[in-house]
């Protein structure tokens with residue numbers, strides 16, 4: 001019974017655990033940036049005056065939202081990287097990292113786009129009309145007037161998308177980039193046997209990442225709210 | 229003195245060249261025929277008040293002049309040039325046509341000063357310092373210089389509308405469109421906005437104003453256009469229109485707005 005709560009192994013392997021979480025953080029941070037950019041592109045397509053772009057935006061978002069991440073990651077690493085030999089780098093771990101980032105960014109971008117589109121819908125039509133009436137082009141008014149207000153109104157939902165993304169690093173980790181935290185946990189379980197303390201150690205590690213992120217986005221969304 | 233536009237004095241006479249010309253303009257919303265063969269010429273420096281019952285097409289007419297609403301027949305010329313289709317040319321033309329909305333539509337996430345400098349900086353490519361200097365002059369002129377650093381939601385309706393007028397003027401437009409600029413305002417704020425508009429009119433700005441404010445029409449306008457059911461029913465001077473309307477439709481309308 002005492003062994004069930006013996007955290008010695010956790011402390012003995014703290015360096016490995018820390019390194020693996022650092023890999024998770026690097027994966028999540030770069031993915032956060034890329035998925036925001038890509039998601040903004042899809043959302044802009046979906047409100048564009050050009051029907052072709054609107055069609056592309058809708059198609060891509062629906063395709064990505066309805067594809068399991070495991071499949072997408074496996075497609076990237078097996079089909080694109082292993083079979084078609086699209087390599088980001090000759091070093092396997094670097095290549096795996098970038099394919100994991102790619103799969104997760106592309107996947108997450110669909111959810112960013114959906115959140116953002118909801119945000120765009122909260123911006124009163126008059127804002128866009130005023131922007132056009134002073135001579136801003138569609139792109140300028142999107143960039144300077146619509147998107148800044150849309151972002152501020154969906155910081156909360158975007159936070160949820162990013163937290164889900166942090167948890168999804170475990171999936172792309174398992175498929176493409178086996179050095180982040182969840183993969184390290186599996187490796188340690190394999191070497192030392194699965195123990196509750198080790199499991200708790202990793203679970204706490206994820207909470208340390210996601211909880212502050214949640215509080216941060218909550219705080220930010222209050223701070224950035226647009227008064228009307 | 230702040231340069232607010234081109235036109236000059238000489239009002240009432242039609243010596244000035246035409247600035248806005250609408251020829252056989254037609255517009256449908258689906259089955260609904262909202263603008264029916266509209267012909268209207270507005271000379272440089274002229275102030276035209278458009279008046280008429282709700283749903284008559286006043287807003288649509290106003291919005292079609294800067295192509296916020298595309299028309300489906302006829303032509304609209306501004307300063308001799310036909311309205312361009314969508315795209316950069318249209319954006320450039322819109323910069324020359326100021327618009328003031330009933331609901332102000334100030335950019336909610338920008339300060340009053342930023343609202344006024346955005347157009348000049350991004351569309352006219354004016355430098356920041358110069359844009360801010362001109363913006364402050366305009367804000368002083370409409371009486372809200374002290375509010376420059378605030379956000380729109382922190383201002384009263386009357387102050388917001390004056391800021392919106394300053395934002396439009398900052399583009400040095402050739403003509404200003406106003407769509408019921410005072411009808412969302414509390415009564416005590418109507419005057420401060422109308423005063424700014426009256427000054428503007430007296431300084432020679434070409435203005436197209438949808439409003440039911442008869443005082444303003446009499447003080448500032450050379451022409452009243454009465455619109456109903458998508459048509460221009462009557463076009464005359466303010467005095468003539470308010471004291472001696474020619475059509476039953478206009479007399480009927482006037483009796484309704486005069487009795488309350």
Ligand SMILES: Nc1ncnc2c1ncn2[C@@H]1O[C@H](COP(=O)(O)OP(=O)(O)OP(=O)(O)O)[C@@H](O)[C@H]1O
Nearest residue numbers: 257258260262280281282283284285286287288289
């Ligand atoms: N976007 C739109 N889609 C469909 N119908 C519209 C649209 N905008 C206006 N209409 C209709 O066109 C007609 C003219 O509307 P418009 O807003 O130009 O009238 P108005 O004279 O400005 O009225 P009000 O005094 O109420 O502002 C109305 O019947 C209105 O319902």
Ligand SMILES: [Mg+2]
Nearest residue numbers: 286287288408
């Ligand atoms: Mg109207």
